[in-house]
Amino acid sequence: MAEHATHDQHAEAHEAHGTRFYWMVGAILAIITTIEVAIFLVKDTIGHELFLAILFILSIAKGAGVVMFFMHLRGDARIFQLVFIVPLTFAVTMCLGFLTIFSNYGGIAG
Amino acid sequence: MSATSHAHHDEAGQAPLVGSLGVDSRKLGLWAFIGSETLFFTALITTHLIFYARTKAELTASGMLAHLDPKHFLGINLTSVLAAILLASSLTMVLALAASKAKEWQKFRFWLLATIILGSSFVLGQAYEFSHLYAEGLKLAPQFVYEGETVKSLFGVTFFTMTGFHGLHVTLGVIWLIAVYFKVRKFPASPENPMDVELVGLYWHFVDLVWVGIFTLIYLI
Numbered sequence: 001m002a003e004h005a006t007h008d009q010h011a012e013a014h015e016a017h018g019t020r021f022y023w024m025v026g027a028i029l030a031i032i033t034t035i036e037v038a039i040f041l042v043k044d045t046i047g048h049e050l051f052l053a054i055l056f057i058l059s060i061a062k063g064a065g066v067v068m069f070f071m072h073l074r075g076d077a078r079i080f081q082l083v084f085i086v087p088l089t090f091a092v093t094m095c096l097g098f099l100t101i102f103s104n105y106g107g108i109a110g
Numbered sequence: 111m112s113a114t115s116h117a118h119h120d121e122a123g124q125a126p127l128v129g130s131l132g133v134d135s136r137k138l139g140l141w142a143f144i145g146s147e148t149l150f151f152t153a154l155i156t157t158h159l160i161f162y163a164r165t166k167a168e169l170t171a172s173g174m175l176a177h178l179d180p181k182h183f184l185g186i187n188l189t190s191v192l193a194a195i196l197l198a199s200s201l202t203m204v205l206a207l208a209a210s211k212a213k214e215w216q217k218f219r220f221w222l223l224a225t226i227i228l229g230s231s232f233v234l235g236q237a238y239e240f241s242h243l244y245a246e247g248l249k250l251a252p253q254f255v256y257e258g259e260t261v262k263s264l265f266g267v268t269f270f271t272m273t274g275f276h277g278l279h280v281t282l283g284v285i286w287l288i289a290v291y292f293k294v295r296k297f298p299a300s301p302e303n304p305m306d307v308e309l310v311g312l313y314w315h316f317v318d319l320v321w322v323g324i325f326t327l328i329y330l331i
Contacts, residue, residue, distance in 0.1 A: 017208075018208070019205055019208050022201060022204045022205055022208065023201070025201075026197070026198070026200075026201035029197055029200075029201075030194065030197060030198075033190070033193055033194060033197060036325075036326065036330060037186065037190050037330075040186060040330045052331065055326055055330055055331060056326075058326075059322060059323070059326040062322050063319055063322045063323070066200060066315055066318055066319050066322065067315075067319065069204075070200050070201075070203070070204045070311075070315045070318075071311075071312055071315045071316070071319075077131075077132070077133045079131050079133055079138060079141075080133070080137070080138065080141045083138070083141045083142045083144075083145045084141055084144060084145050084148070086145065087145035087146065087148045087149050088145070088148050090149060091148050091149050091152035091153075092152070094149075094152060094153070094156065095152050095155065095156045095159075098156050098160060099156065099159060099160065102160045102163065102164070
């Protein structure tokens with residue numbers, strides 16, 4: 001157990017970033033948000049499926065950026081990753097399952 | 111704090127409450143809370159998506175208000191600004207955390223104050239959006255009014271419940287931030303300060319993360 005703790009502390013120290021790094025992550029997240037809004041404004045010209053695909057990819061990238069770098073989950077103790085990622089997996093599965101069940105009404109892509 | 115507990119402080123001067131898993135118990139508890147909140151907000155978002163699609167399909171099938179998409183209520187101009195505000199607050203929060211770990215308390219106070227101001231701006235912006243939507247006819251009721259006609263739908267209920275709960279979380283986050291700000295100002299030498307800041311930071315980033323989901327799934331799609 002002590003070895004685990006030492007490993008986690010090393011991992012955390014390894015992932016410690018300077019303020020310049022945080023500014024860079026913040027700038028990238030701001031750019032992603034701007035692209036999301038821009039794509040929303042031209043969604044009629046690019047088609048619904050492509051619009052959804054781009055938007056999902058950008059949102060997942062943005063969410064992952066917040067979790068990994070701002071919440072420092074990347075490189076943090078495995079137990080923190082576990083207690084977050086397991087419920088997140090359940091949540092995404094539940095969401096997709098219910099949207100499929102109710103897809104008679106159009107679902108998310110309707 | 112006793113002399114014994116002082117002896118357990120790490121090199122950074124923190125007083126970690128390390129449990130049998132080898133991690134700080136408070137941080138583990140907060141991550142578990144965030145995990146449960148993830149399920150909570152996903153349930154709210156899923157419910158809203160289902161009732162949005164149902165409302166839209168029923169309106170189209172009935173021929174009544176054939177061109178009405180209930181999302182016409184939700185403009186993205188203000189929401190984009192709110193998304194930018196919350197994103198900026200996440201950046202100021204992580205900068206406050208970095209300053210607290212470096213024991214640069216002046217910088218810490220500046221960035222935490224910036225986070226508080228940005229968070230409060232978000233709450234005010236959301237209150238403005240809610241009042242605007244109410245005036246337009248979208249209400250926390252199983253119906254909404256469009257061009258003088260009443261449409262039966264749970265769209266308003268699920269929308270206000272979901273975004274209202276998020277707004278409540280932001281408000282509680284602002285209160286927590288203010289509490290940490292004054293606690294650190296009153297007890298600048300407390301070894302627990304960096305962990306206090308880290309905990310409120312985790313919660314704050316989670317609130318931002320939820321908005322990333324709501325902004326995309328509810329407003330953009």
